[in-house]
Amino acid sequence: xxxxxxxxxxxxAFLESFLADYRVVAPRHIAGSDFVFDDYRPGQExxxxxxxxxxxPKNLFFQARETLFQISGTVHPTILPKPSxxxxxxxxxxSCDASGLAFLERFFAQRGFEDDTVTAxxxxxxxxxxxxxxxxxxxxxxCCDGGPALTSGFDLQLADLGNxxxxxxxxxxxxxxxxxxxxxFSAATDADYSEKxxxxxxxDQTFNRRSYISSGMKxxxxxxxxxxxxxxxAADCRGCGGCCFVCPTCSCFSVxxxxxxxxxxxxxxxxxxxxxxxxxxxxxxxxPRARKAERLKRRFFxxxxxxxxxxxxxxxxxxxxxxxxxxxGKLGIPDFLARVHDECK
Amino acid sequence: MGFQVTTCPGCACGCGVLLEEERGVLIAAYPVSSHPVSKGxxxxxxxxxxxxxxxxxxxxxxxxxxxxxxxxxxxxxxxxRIFSPLKxxxxxxxxxxxxxSTSNEDILAILRLAHYLRARVCGFDFSGVPTARRAxxxxxxxxxxxxxxxxxxxxxxxxxxxxxVDNYPQVASALTTAESNGAQVVSFDTFAExxxxxxxxxxxxPEEFGLLPVLLQKCALERGYILPSVASRxxxxxxxxxxxxxxxxxxxxxxxxxxxxxxxxSFSTSPDSAVIIGDRWLTTGLRALEQTSQLLQALALLGVxxxxxxAAGEANSWGLADLLAPxxxxxxxxxxxxxxxxxxxxxxxxxGDDLLRSAPCPGNLEEALGLVGTVxxxxxxxxxxxxxxxAVLPSVSFAEMDATVTNTFGMLQRWxxxxxxxxxxxxxxxxxxxxxxxxxxxSWPGTPLEWWMTEEGAxxxxxxxxxxxLYETNGRAEWLLREETNLTLVRxxxxxxxxxxxxxxxxxxxxxxxxxxxxxxxxxxxxxxRRESAEQVLGVSQPDLDEKGIKSGGRVRLVTQEGSAxxxxxxDGRLPQGLVSLAEVTGSREIPRxxxxxxxxxxxxxxxxxxxxxx
Numbered sequence: 015x016x017x018x019x020x021x022x023x024x025x026x027a028f029l030e031s032f033l034a035d036y037r038v039v040a041p042r043h044i045a046g047s048d049f050v051f052d053d054y055r056p057g058q059e060x061x062x063x064x065x066x067x068x069x070x071p072k073n074l075f076f077q078a079r080e081t082l083f084q085i086s087g088t089v090h091p092t093i094l095p096k097p098s099x100x101x102x103x104x105x106x107x108x109s110c111d112a113s114g115l116a117f118l119e120r121f122f123a124q125r126g127f128e129d130d131t132v133t134a135x136x137x138x139x140x141x142x143x144x145x146x147x148x149x150x151x152x153x154x155x156x157c158c159d160g161g162p163a164l165t166s167g168f169d170l171q172l173a174d175l176g177n178x179x180x181x182x183x184x185x186x187x188x189x190x191x192x193x194x195x196x197x198x199f200s201a202a203t204d205a206d207y208s209e210k211x212x213x214x215x216x217x218d219q220t221f222n223r224r225s226y227i228s229s230g231m232k233x234x235x236x237x238x239x240x241x242x243x244x245x246x247x248a249a250d251c252r253g254c255g256g257c258c259f260v261c262p263t264c265s266c267f268s269v270x271x272x273x274x275x276x277x278x279x280x281x282x283x284x285x286x287x288x289x290x291x292x293x294x295x296x297x298x299x300x301x302p303r304a305r306k307a308e309r310l311k312r313r314f315f316x317x318x319x320x321x322x323x324x325x326x327x328x329x330x331x332x333x334x335x336x337x338x339x340x341x342x343g344k345l346g347i348p349d350f351l352a353r354v355h356d357e358c359k
Numbered sequence: 360m361g362f363q364v365t366t367c368p369g370c371a372c373g374c375g376v377l378l379e380e381e382r383g384v385l386i387a388a389y390p391v392s393s394h395p396v397s398k399g400x401x402x403x404x405x406x407x408x409x410x411x412x413x414x415x416x417x418x419x420x421x422x423x424x425x426x427x428x429x430x431x432x433x434x435x436x437x438x439x440r441i442f443s444p445l446k447x448x449x450x451x452x453x454x455x456x457x458x459x460s461t462s463n464e465d466i467l468a469i470l471r472l473a474h475y476l477r478a479r480v481c482g483f484d485f486s487g488v489p490t491a492r493r494a495x496x497x498x499x500x501x502x503x504x505x506x507x508x509x510x511x512x513x514x515x516x517x518x519x520x521x522x523x524v525d526n527y528p529q530v531a532s533a534l535t536t537a538e539s540n541g542a543q544v545v546s547f548d549t550f551a552e553x554x555x556x557x558x559x560x561x562x563x564x565p566e567e568f569g570l571l572p573v574l575l576q577k578c579a580l581e582r583g584y585i586l587p588s589v590a591s592r593x594x595x596x597x598x599x600x601x602x603x604x605x606x607x608x609x610x611x612x613x614x615x616x617x618x619x620x621x622x623x624x625s626f627s628t629s630p631d632s633a634v635i636i637g638d639r640w641l642t643t644g645l646r647a648l649e650q651t652s653q654l655l656q657a658l659a660l661l662g663v664x665x666x667x668x669x670a671a672g673e674a675n676s677w678g679l680a681d682l683l684a685p686x687x688x689x690x691x692x693x694x695x696x697x698x699x700x701x702x703x704x705x706x707x708x709x710x711g712d713d714l715l716r717s718a719p720c721p722g723n724l725e726e727a728l729g730l731v732g733t734v735x736x737x738x739x740x741x742x743x744x745x746x747x748x749x750a751v752l753p754s755v756s757f758a759e760m761d762a763t764v765t766n767t768f769g770m771l772q773r774w775x776x777x778x779x780x781x782x783x784x785x786x787x788x789x790x791x792x793x794x795x796x797x798x799x800x801x802s803w804p805g806t807p808l809e810w811w812m813t814e815e816g817a818x819x820x821x822x823x824x825x826x827x828x829l830y831e832t833n834g835r836a837e838w839l840l841r842e843e844t845n846l847t848l849v850r851x852x853x854x855x856x857x858x859x860x861x862x863x864x865x866x867x868x869x870x871x872x873x874x875x876x877x878x879x880x881x882x883x884x885x886x887x888x889r890r891e892s893a894e895q896v897l898g899v900s901q902p903d904l905d906e907k908g909i910k911s912g913g914r915v916r917l918v919t920q921e922g923s924a925x926x927x928x929x930x931d932g933r934l935p936q937g938l939v940s941l942a943e944v945t946g947s948r949e950i951p952r953x954x955x956x957x958x959x960x961x962x963x964x965x966x967x968x969x970x971x972x973x974x
Contacts, residue, residue, distance in 0.1 A: 044377065045364045046393020053360055068399055069377065069389045078379065078387030249554035250535050252528045254403045256390065285387065290403075339392055339399040342532030344539050 016183035016192075017202040020172070024198040025060045025179070029105055031194040036103035036140060039074060041067060051104065062174055065150040066108045068336060070262045074102055075135045076118060078259075079284040082131060082269070086278055101138035103191075107168075109161030110153075110334035112143045114262020116167045120326055121265050131283075140187055143168040147213050152335030154223040154348050160332030162217045163210075173210040180210050223335065225348035226355040227318070231329060233354055235320040241307070243357050247350070248307035250343035255287030257346065258313070260336035266293065288313050314350060363777035364391055366764060368460060368757040369404035371488065371672030372396055372529040373766030376405055378758055378777040385409040385758055385778055395507070396766065402528035411756060412778075416741040418753035419782030429751065434783055434793065440750050442797050444733040445476060448705045453478035454692050457683070458711030459486065459676040461787065462762030462774060463819075464810040466675075466682045468788035468803075469710060471815050475800045478706075479689040483714050487641025488676035488767075489690070491669050494651040499659060500845030502681065502820065503769035504667035505633075508533040511668055512540075514633035516626060519546040520654060521568070522637025527670040527767075530635060537633075545622060547571060548639065549868065550933040561618070562935055565868050565966040568644035571619075572653035573851055577602055578620045579660045584627035586662040594848040598656075601850050627661060634658055638671035643868055643966070649851060659846050669767055674757070678765035681820050699723045701730045708735045710787050711754070713742035737787050753784040760786045761807045763829065771821060773829060865903060865939045866966040867917060897926035898940035899971070904930055907973050914974040919967055925974055939971065 020028065032038050038054040041064050049064040051071045084094040107115075119136045122129040145163035146153075155161035164171060169188035173180040180202055183189050192199055233239055258264040268286040273279050286293055289309050295301040303309045316322055317330040331347050338346030345353075360381050367374040367388075375394025379386040388408045392399035421437030422429040432440075445453065453476050455469050473480045482489065495501055511517060511533035524531040538544060538557060545559040552558065563571055579585060580602050589595065626632055636654065644650050658664055683689075692703060697718055707728070718724045721743070728734060728747040736748040739756055759780040763771050788810070792803040804810050808830040811823055897917060899909070909915055911930035916923050917939065926941075934940055 042362075044362055045375075045391060048364075048377070048391050048393050050362050050377065052362060068392045069379075073379070073387070245554060246556075249556075252402055252525070252531060254401060254406055254528065256401055256406055259387075259389070259406060340390055340401070342400045342402070342528055343535050 016189065017207055018181045018183070018192065018199040019175075019202045019206060020179045020181050020199055022060075022062065022177050022179060024195075025105075026057070028195050028198050029054055029060065029103075030056055032103045032140070032191075035100065037100040038103045038105065039071075040105040051106070054105070060105070062106075062144070064106075065146075065148060065153070066110070066334060066336075068260060068339060070114065070260055070334070070336065071104060071107055071111050072114055072118060072262050073285075074104065075115065075139070076122075076132050076265065076267075076285075079282060080131070082281045082283050084274070084278060084280045088277065091279075101140070102135060103140040103142070105142045106144045107141055108334070109143055109145055109164045110155045110158075110332040111262050112141055112164060112167050113160045113328075113332040114334070115141065117263040117326060117328065117330065117332070118265060121263075124325070140169050140191055141167075142170045142172060142191075145171060145173045145210075145214070147174055147217050149217060149221050150335055151222055152338035152346070152348075153221060153333065154225050154335055155333030156218055156221055157223075157225045157227050157348075158331050158333035159328065160334065163214055173213065175206060175209055175213075178206075180206050223338070223348050225333075226351045227329070227331070227347075229358070230351035230354045231318045231320060231323075233358055234314055234318050239311075239354065239357065243353075244307040244311050247310050247343075247345060247353065248305070251289070251306055251310055251345055252342045253289055253291075253306055254340075254342065255289050256340040256342075257337040258287035258289060259285060260340050261330075262332055262334055262336075263317075263330045268293070288316070310345070317347065318351075361777070363758075363775050365757065365775045365777065366674075366766075366772040367397075367401065367405040367408055368674040368764075368774075369402065369408060370527055370674065371486075371676050371767040372527055373674075373764065373768075373770060373772050374401055374405055374529060376401065376408060378409065380777050383778055385412045396529055396768075396770070400529070400532060409758070411739075412758055414740060417781065417784075418739060418741060418751060419784055420753060421783055422745075422748070422751040424749045429745065429748070437750050437752060438793055438797055441735055441794060444706050444735075444749075445794065446798060448476070448478075450477035451479060452703060452705035454689075454696075454704050454707050455480045456693060456696075456707060456709045456714055457482050457679060458709075458714070458717070459484040459488070459673040459679045461675060461679065461711035462760070462764055463675065463678045463682060463771075463821075464762045464807045465710065465787040465791075466679060467810045467813065467815045467819070468791045470682065470686075471803075471813065472791045472795050472800070474815075475795065475798070478708075479692050480683060480686050481689045481693040482679045482683050483693055483709075483712075483717055484673065484676050484679055485642065485717055486672045486676050487638045487647065488669075488672040489680050490641045490647045490651055491636065491671060492677070492680040492684070493648055493687075494655050498652050498655040498847055498849070499664055500847060501843070503677070504669050504767075505665060506768050506770075508668065510633045510666040511635070512536045514631045514666070515542050516629035516632040517542055517544045517635065518626065518632070519544060519548070519635045520571075520637060521548050521563075521640025521643060522546070522635045522670050523550065523639055524635065524637065524670050526638070530668060530670045533668075534635070548637075549643070549935070549938060550639070551935060553932045561622070565643050565866065565938070566645065568640065569646060569650040569653070569851070572650060572657045574616060574619045575623060575657035576653070576660055578616065578623040579627070579657065581620075584623060585660055589660055589662055589846075592846045592848075594846065598848040598850070623661070632661075632663055633666040633668070634663055635668045635670050637669075641669075641671050652849065653851055656848055659844070659848075664844050664846075672767055675764040677767055677769065678763070678771075681765060682815075684820075685818075696727050697724055699727045701727045704731050706733045706735065707731045708737070709744055710737045712738065713740070713744060715743035737790060739784070752790045753782065754787050754790065755780040755784050759784070762786070763807070763826070765821075771826065771829060865899075865937055865969050865971050867919075867939050867941055867969045868966045895924070895926045896929050898931035898934055899928045900934040900936050900938065901930050901932065902936040903934075903939070903971065904928060906936075907971055909971075909973050916972040916974050918970040918972060938966075939969065 029038050039051050040054040041049040041061050042052040043049055049067045050069050085091045086094050115136055122132040168184040171182040258266055266286045266288045267283050269283045271281050294303045323329050363378045365376050367376045374397030375391030377389040377391050390397055390399050390401040420431040423432050423437055423440045455473050514537050547561045547563050549565050715721045733749045734747045736744050736751045737754045739754050757774045758777045761776050762774045765771050795803050810816050811826045909928050915928040916925050
């Protein structure tokens with residue numbers, strides 16, 4: 015793997031070299047400790063002092079609402095060509111989110127039904143990952159193979175070494191990215207790499223949260239949890255769907271066809287949540303998961319059962335901790351796993 | 360792509376919301392982790408708050424009535440139609456009815472125009488907030504309760520009074536946190552929570568809501584649980600003396616004094632205790648204001664007046680109550696209207712929301728609206744008032760304007776514009792400004808901040824420098840109301856229990872419709888509201904259904920002394936035997952007007968003795 019050094023003061027120039035060919039996205043400060051991934055504007059300050067965004071960068075690829083295609087004509091309908099869009103160049107992705115994108119890519123390409131909207135965006139994107147040296151209060155990626163740094167699944171991986179970044183090239187796209195401004199990069203030394211390794215070892219000690227993930231997976235997969243346990247969880251769940259919306263690996267959606275005018279129609283897809291009562295309600299009115307407890311059970315089964323590990327190559331949690339932040343019922347993944355652990359003591 | 364931080368319009372919690380916009384279209388809403396109330400969470404309404412923005416019933420052009428139908432017209436034509444009735448109406452015969460979803464600046468604009476027209480202004484807030492604010496003012500001498508939810512999160516013992524906290528998810532969240540830290544929760548309510556097994560649930564019949572706080576006071580005084588700081592307060596000695604003679608205290612077969620004594624004892628000895636008062640407490644009972652005042656008095660005697668949370672209200676219920684406080688006497692106009700009395704109203708202007716859907720007895724209101732000379736509607740949607748409207752002016756959503764709203768803790772927060780309003784839609788203050796200009800009122804502020812510099816803004820209870828800071832620095836929300844308690848104790852004025860007829864089999868009470876909170880997207884919610892409304896659903900306890908041989912989903916007739924109505928019965932596990940529940944969305948044209956009781960002191964829904972018959 016190529017290892018290079020990029021000075022922080024050169025990051026702006028590096029990002030601006032992509033603007034002609036890419037839609038460049040970088041973290042932007044919005045309020046308090048909140049950041050979002052938003053379009054990078056020339057001259058914008060590049061921030062490295064964020065933990066992570068609460069709005070997951072998956073929404074750049076799997077948008078909260080988007081038009082999948084438009085149809086013209088009712089007698090002889092024609093699908094209109096999609097407007098072309100620049101590929102995404104995302105700077106500052108955290109390791110957990112990059113892992114989530116790999117999961118989403120697999121999900122949207124599985125079983126021969128490839129959704130080219132999401133997969134094309136992911137595959138054409140340039141993913142510049144920023145490994146973590148300060149975990150957030152709710153982060154637990156170390157328990158989930160989600161971080162704080164990656165060994166694959168990125169184009170460039172950057173580690174913060176003070177006023178410099180150690181850049182590791184993880185793909186041919188990453189190599190091509192470096193070639194855009196080779197003057198900004200210099201070769202990294204063994205000492206630089208040792209510094210990164212030392213940092214990561216230190217980071218591992220600073221995580222506040224741990225999760226009982228393997229024992230939880232076992233109990234969920236083997237259906238060792240009682241109906242009463244799920245009822246208790248349902249009593250605390252507010253059914254907001256927030257855990258699904260912030261999760262880097264969640265992919266629930268619904269589609270609808272709607273008219274623009276007499277001759278034009280569009281198919282829209284919007285984010286949905288498996289915790290919503292309407293998500294599995296059938297046209298007849300019958301709902302196979304009418305009770306919240308059943309929906310919760312389904313959600314955690316999808317996230318953590320061996321059956322889905324087999325299907326998706328990994329479990330559905332990357333340890334970003336967003337569900338912990340957003341859940342009002344203390345049912346984020348580590349809190350839920352702690353309940354499972356207590357239940358089965 | 361763009362993002363804008365604003366405030367959720369879903370309820371009075373006032374959570375921080377981050378709106379995502381793309382090419383002028385709202386895409387999604389997200390929480391804000393650094394927001395002091397929501398701290399990174401939102402409820403189902405907040406997550407789906409952008410769905411109302413794209414609703415198909417959205418109004419985008421002014422409408423005026425021509426030959427029984429409403430026609431889309433230009434703004435000028437609509438204003439021309441409005442001009443004459445407003446100009447010619449006699450002083451006092453114009454009534455502005457303002458929804459609790461209206462922003463503070465829009466309320467200030469309404470007050471300015473109303474003052475110029477010598478019109479009356481009343482808020483149509485049925486959430487119980489006006490009651491709570493009046494009780495807080497009269498007993499504690501302040502307008503708000505605790506300044507944050509931390510009091511709940513850190514509590515070891517929590518009392519809840521008629522609180523359906525699922526409607527106020529941030530309160531529910533704080534409660535969950537407290538419970539997970541080992542807090543004990545005691546719920547005093549007519550409704551049970553079957554899934555909350557850890558909680559102590561004390562059943563209080565709705566007709567005894569007035570009795571419970573008096574018993575709490577009595578037990579607190581008897582057992583000497585009063586804190587020295589409370590005992591030294593003005594009026595305390597007088598109150599204590601009143602309890603020397605206990606003959607006026609009614610006896611209750613259900614609320615046994617011994618049980619209350621035990622509860623008061625454990626509450627008084629708990630180092631960290633807190634209280635939630637919910638909208639069911641504030642709106643149900645014989646006299647909502649009196650029972651709430653007595654409850655606040657009991658809690659003040661127990662020394663927890665600084666650890667109260669009120670779980671009630673819509674987006675700006677508290678701002679509306681603050682700004683309309685000097686106009687409290689005008690609320691009688693609305694009470695009359697709800698009872699079908701339109702004698703005082705020549706022109707009715709409704710602002711911000713659907714008065715019909717909010718009203719407890721929409722049938723009576725529909726009758727009254729048919730008799731009002733001119734009805735002008737300012738709203739975002741084609742609402743239930745449209746068939747009665749002579750002119751309709753399209754207003755804007757929370758994401759389309761700059762303004763402020765006040766949450767249940769007295770926290771003034773910004774609504775920030777994220778997208779441009781569609782078509783002719785504009786903020787209410789902009790429409791009112793156009794009307795004012797035609798009527799000859801010259802002075803009309805432009806920016807939201809300028810509204811706080813007007814006579815109306817300057818006389819509001821808000822700190823002007825705090826408002827300026829909020830706008831000029833684009834800063835974070837500020838706590839603007841820091842209030843000291845000034846306790847005033849009062850004895851109940853009347854009988855504490857209702858007389859129930861011998862042949863009573865059940866009592867009917869109003870409640871909020873669960874579809875508001877249990878569905879996902881807005882469109883889903885409306886679909887369910889329509890279906891439920893069409894079916895006229897009546898919640899009935901399983902024992903009552905079994906006793907009458909009625910299946911859930913079967914039809915039942917609810918018979919009162921004054922009339923009857925047929926409903927679809929639905930088993931409701933939260934209801935005790937002997938109580939049936941009408942959701943407020945249910946059309947209740949055949950239900951007698953006596954359901955709306957106590958209009959002099961706010962809106963309390965008196966439980967009505969009924970008989971239930973299988974159809």
